[in-house]
Amino acid sequence: MPAYALEFRDLAARQPSQHPSIVTQSPKEPSAASNFLRAAIEADLRGGRYLPRADDQPVRTRFPPEPNGYLHFGHAKSICLNFGLAEEFGGACHLRFDDTNPTKEEQEYVDAIIDAVRWLGFDWGDDEYFASDYFGRMYEFAEFLIGAGKAYVDSLSADEMRAHRGTLTEPGKDSPFRNRGIEENLDLFRRMRAGEFADGSHVLRARIDMASPNINMRDPAIYRIRHAHHHRSGDDWCIYPMYTYAHPIEDALENITHSFCTLEFEDQRPFYDWLLEQLYAGGFFPPPAPQQIEFSRLNLSYVVLSKRKLIQLVDERHVDGWDDPRLPTLAGGRRRGYPPEGFRLFAERIGVSKADSLIEYSVLEECMREVLNDSAERRVAVLDPLKLIIDNYPEDQTEECFAPNHPLKPELGRRAMPFGRELWIEREDFVEDPPKKYHRLYPGNMARLRYGYVVRCTSCDKDDDGNVVAVHCDYLPDSRSGTPGADNYKVKGNLHWVAAAHAYPCDVRLFDRLFAVPAPGARREGDAPDLVRDFVDDLNRSSRVVVQAQLEPALREAKAEDRFQFERHGYFVADRVDSRQHRPVFNRTVTLKDSWARLSR
Numbered sequence: 001m002p003a004y005a006l007e008f009r010d011l012a013a014r015q016p017s018q019h020p021s022i023v024t025q026s027p028k029e030p031s032a033a034s035n036f037l038r039a040a041i042e043a044d045l046r047g048g049r050y051l052p053r054a055d056d057q058p059v060r061t062r063f064p065p066e067p068n069g070y071l072h073f074g075h076a077k078s079i080c081l082n083f084g085l086a087e088e089f090g091g092a093c094h095l096r097f098d099d100t101n102p103t104k105e106e107q108e109y110v111d112a113i114i115d116a117v118r119w120l121g122f123d124w125g126d127d128e129y130f131a132s133d134y135f136g137r138m139y140e141f142a143e144f145l146i147g148a149g150k151a152y153v154d155s156l157s158a159d160e161m162r163a164h165r166g167t168l169t170e171p172g173k174d175s176p177f178r179n180r181g182i183e184e185n186l187d188l189f190r191r192m193r194a195g196e197f198a199d200g201s202h203v204l205r206a207r208i209d210m211a212s213p214n215i216n217m218r219d220p221a222i223y224r225i226r227h228a229h230h231h232r233s234g235d236d237w238c239i240y241p242m243y244t245y246a247h248p249i250e251d252a253l254e255n256i257t258h259s260f261c262t263l264e265f266e267d268q269r270p271f272y273d274w275l276l277e278q279l280y281a282g283g284f285f286p287p288p289a290p291q292q293i294e295f296s297r298l299n300l301s302y303v304v305l306s307k308r309k310l311i312q313l314v315d316e317r318h319v320d321g322w323d324d325p326r327l328p329t330l331a332g333g334r335r336r337g338y339p340p341e342g343f344r345l346f347a348e349r350i351g352v353s354k355a356d357s358l359i360e361y362s363v364l365e366e367c368m369r370e371v372l373n374d375s376a377e378r379r380v381a382v383l384d385p386l387k388l389i390i391d392n393y394p395e396d397q398t399e400e401c402f403a404p405n406h407p408l409k410p411e412l413g414r415r416a417m418p419f420g421r422e423l424w425i426e427r428e429d430f431v432e433d434p435p436k437k438y439h440r441l442y443p444g445n446m447a448r449l450r451y452g453y454v455v456r457c458t459s460c461d462k463d464d465d466g467n468v469v470a471v472h473c474d475y476l477p478d479s480r481s482g483t484p485g486a487d488n489y490k491v492k493g494n495l496h497w498v499a500a501a502h503a504y505p506c507d508v509r510l511f512d513r514l515f516a517v518p519a520p521g522a523r524r525e526g527d528a529p530d531l532v533r534d535f536v537d538d539l540n541r542s543s544r545v546v547v548q549a550q551l552e553p554a555l556r557e558a559k560a561e562d563r564f565q566f567e568r569h570g571y572f573v574a575d576r577v578d579s580r581q582h583r584p585v586f587n588r589t590v591t592l593k594d595s596w597a598r599l600s601r
């Protein structure tokens with residue numbers, strides 16, 4: 001537990017002027033426009049709401065994942081909000097593991113979460129906490145609630161308890177155990193803790209109001225018996241706090257000011273406030289209490305953002321593990337080549353609201369393109385190779401052509417690309433019988449080999465089945481790019497190429513969207529009334545295609561996670577798992593243009 005958490009500091013002497021100033025100037029970027037979470041913080045700073053308790057930080061937020069799976073793109077929104085807002089106001093954001101459910105949580109997930117948040121570019125300093133570190137305090141608070149008549153041990157079965165709970169339209173009924181005396185409750189609760197009872201035989205419930213219109217206030221369970229090994233606390237405990245009980249306590253113990261969460265917790269807020277009111281009355285923390293504020297979760301088309309579904313995809317091997325580049329996990333996105341800055345840009349661009357919405361996957365891709373367009377060096381790759389033979393070029397000759405590493409950043413320099421008699425070009429850059437407006441190679445036509453020469457196509461070779469296996473051309477020796485003669489030739493086609501003798505042959509994985517439909521598993525127009533769709537059936541069966549590509553030789557030296565634009569193709573990354581020294585393997589991150597907009601319209 002953090003040392004400051006329970007220290008009541010007398011801050012009367014602290015003047016508002018000593019408080020870090022409120023950010024009032026207009027945001028640097030229009031996309032960082034104000035949102036209601038930022039507005040709430042600003043209002044609290046202006047009103048001095050947290051001054052009475054202020055420790056060193058004006059704002060404390062937290063990102064509280066449960067370590068029961070890998071983080072997904074939805075979490076990135078929450079991470080960017082919590083860390084981003086804290087950073088913006090000069091405060092702190094805690095990374096807190098909500099590890100209250102021993103049967104589903106593992107160290108592997110803790111490690112993956114730490115990796116992912118750090119990779120996104122956020123830093124929590126020493127503010128790393130585990131709910132399990134507070135189990136002792138949570139237990140102490142539970143005994144306090146029992147002593148105050150605010151909690152009781154219920155011994156109904158789960159089914160009976162459900163039957164007593166009532167419905168949205170009917171009030172619940174009191175459990176026959178609701179009026180147990182304090183002594184009996186304490187005794188039972190201590191024996192629960194001592195391991196005397198089987199799982200499910202008793203629960204500790206808050207004693208609030210079985211007739212409340214909010215079902216969450218009808219004496220919610222706060223502790224259950226679970227004889228299970230915990231990945232951190234081992235076998236110290238056989239009773240575990242419920243998430244709804246643990247969360248407000250964690251916030252209060254850590255001096256959180258703003259507890260941002262997704263909308264499904266809105267109905268839990270009265271309990272959050274109720275619980276903290278009891279504990280503040282008990283003098284356990286210095287007021288004022290943290291406040292829970294809800295925002296709408298990220299829903300993204302063409303993927304699923306639910307740990308349960310992601311676990312299923314991994315367990316049933318529809319994908320190759322948690323970091324499969326098609327998976328909307330941060331580990332998958334990283335391997336796919338999405339830059340962390342792309343996620344931050346995305347989070348800013350989609351903003352935050354209270355309204356549920358579905359964000360188009362193309363919005364995410366556009367953010368990635370924007371970042372990559374600026375940062376990724378250009379390279380040349382032929383993904384569907386066809387041999388081009390320059391019949392009038394000397395057989396044993398090689399020369400160097402030069403290509404800029406970034407068209408807008410001359411400071412990134414240029415690199416040499418060998419040019420020779422035999423080149424690889426894209427199969428689609430030659431046709432025998434061209435359609436209208438086709439400006440690339442066909443017999444009789446001229447096109448430029450980018451950064452090299454203009455060539456005139458003469459003929460092609462075919463195999464017995466009539467497939468084109470090589471294209472022939474002549475080059476125009478005075479047309480070399482960068483020489484005065486280059487301007488003498490006005491050609492419309494501009495092709496990329498790789499010298500066959502120097503090319504790096506390499507598997508390139510062309511990843512596409514994981515699902516073929518925008519809302520996997522959702523019913524579609526025209527479905528029979530009784531049809532239930534399974535999201536797994538909506539997987540895009542060609543989301544991973546591997547091609548044998550021919551790459552320019554410089555790409556041999558790419559290091560894991562180096563990102564490039566392959567000219568005319570899109571953005572690619574050297575796979576961080578499968579790449580070896582001098583033998584990188586590439587993944588397509590995203591195409592240059594949105595090819596799905598057309599399809600889904």
Ligand code: ATP
Nearest residue numbers: 064065066074075077078261262297298305306307
């Ligand atoms: P899932 O619903 O995918 O299982 P979860 O909410 O159970 O996710 P947690 O580990 O409890 O996962 O989430 C940690 C934090 O991330 C919570 O504050 C939660 O509100 C937030 N979060 C989870 N999913 C999203 C999402 N799709 N958009 C925004 N925030 C999210």
Ligand code: MG
Nearest residue numbers: 065066243307
């Ligand atoms: Mg959860």
